[in-house]
Amino acid sequence: MSQILTRRGISLDAAVSAEPEPVAVTALELAAARIPARYREARAEHPGITAWVDAVARAGKPGPGGAPGIAEGPSLLIAGPTGTGKTFQAYGAIRALLGAGVRLRWQAITVADMYANLRPRQGHDPERELQTLAKCPLLLLDDLGAAKASEWTEELTYRLINARYEHLRPTLITTNLAIRDLRDKLGDRVASRLAEMTDRVTLTGDDRRRGTVRAVA
Numbered sequence: 001m002s003q004i005l006t007r008r009g010i011s012l013d014a015a016v017s018a019e020p021e022p023v024a025v026t027a028l029e030l031a032a033a034r035i036p037a038r039y040r041e042a043r044a045e046h047p048g049i050t051a052w053v054d055a056v057a058r059a060g061k062p063g064p065g066g067a068p069g070i071a072e073g074p075s076l077l078i079a080g081p082t083g084t085g086k087t088f089q090a091y092g093a094i095r096a097l098l099g100a101g102v103r104l105r106w107q108a109i110t111v112a113d114m115y116a117n118l119r120p121r122q123g124h125d126p127e128r129e130l131q132t133l134a135k136c137p138l139l140l141l142d143d144l145g146a147a148k149a150s151e152w153t154e155e156l157t158y159r160l161i162n163a164r165y166e167h168l169r170p171t172l173i174t175t176n177l178a179i180r181d182l183r184d185k186l187g188d189r190v191a192s193r194l195a196e197m198t199d200r201v202t203l204t205g206d207d208r209r210r211g212t213v214r215a216v217a
């Protein structure tokens with residue numbers, strides 16, 4: 001064998017030493033690759049959000065490896081004006097759950113991207129995509145109510161929220177809408193379900209993006 005390899009110019013020693021060293025990779029490190037770069041270091045600081053993280057972690061049941069997994073739990077609605085840190089807090093919450101060792105399959109999508117992905121087009125099964133979002137153990141639905149509404153978007157939003165509502169699946173939702181405007185903008189069926197299924201946190205303050213002062217040389 002080694003003679004064949006040598007004849008072909010392959011050194012067994014080199015091949016073995018080229019194997020990467022096994023490295024212990026934590027769930028948080030794996031998740032970091034899927035978190036958008038801007039939110040990779042996000043920390044959930046708001047007390048309402050850390051309370052939700054604790055409640056979801058407590059709802060976890062031990063899985064096959066002993067680590068708690070989540071199937072059912074409360075949902076959280078993070079409201080507030082543009083740039084107050086809603087998406088930052090939402091990713092911070094996901095990172096906190098992963099850091100606490102909760103076994104977690106999660107998905108994050110902006111509602112505008114979701115509508116774009118679910119638009120009927122050839123060679124693509126939007127129904128399957130909707131079911132994937134409906135069944136994902138933890139879903140971050142970013143910027144609900146920001147996209148222009150139509151009967152079609154209202155129906156899709158209703159079906160997704162209703163599926164997650166019925167199965168008590170933890171859902172993180174961010175919105176620019178004021179709580180009192182949810183019913184007008186999302187329709188009564190969605191707003192009513194959100195009222196029952198979500199804890200609420202409202203972020204206030206200035207737009208953090210505009211507060212950033214860059215040093216100019």
Ligand SMILES: Nc1ncnc2c1ncn2[C@@H]1O[C@H](COP(=O)(O)OP(=O)(O)OP(=O)(O)O)[C@@H](O)[C@H]1O
Pocket residue numbers: 038039045080081082083084085086087088089143174176208209
């Ligand atoms: N607690 C924080 N510490 C440091 N940076 C923060 C914090 N919260 C938010 N930021 C930063 O402020 C900016 C705006 O935050 P983010 O994108 O979360 O706002 P948003 O409320 O989701 O805005 P929008 O409504 O437009 O989606 C981002 O660059 C984010 O990284």
Ligand SMILES: [Mg+2]
Pocket residue numbers: 086087088142143174
């Ligand atoms: Mg956002």
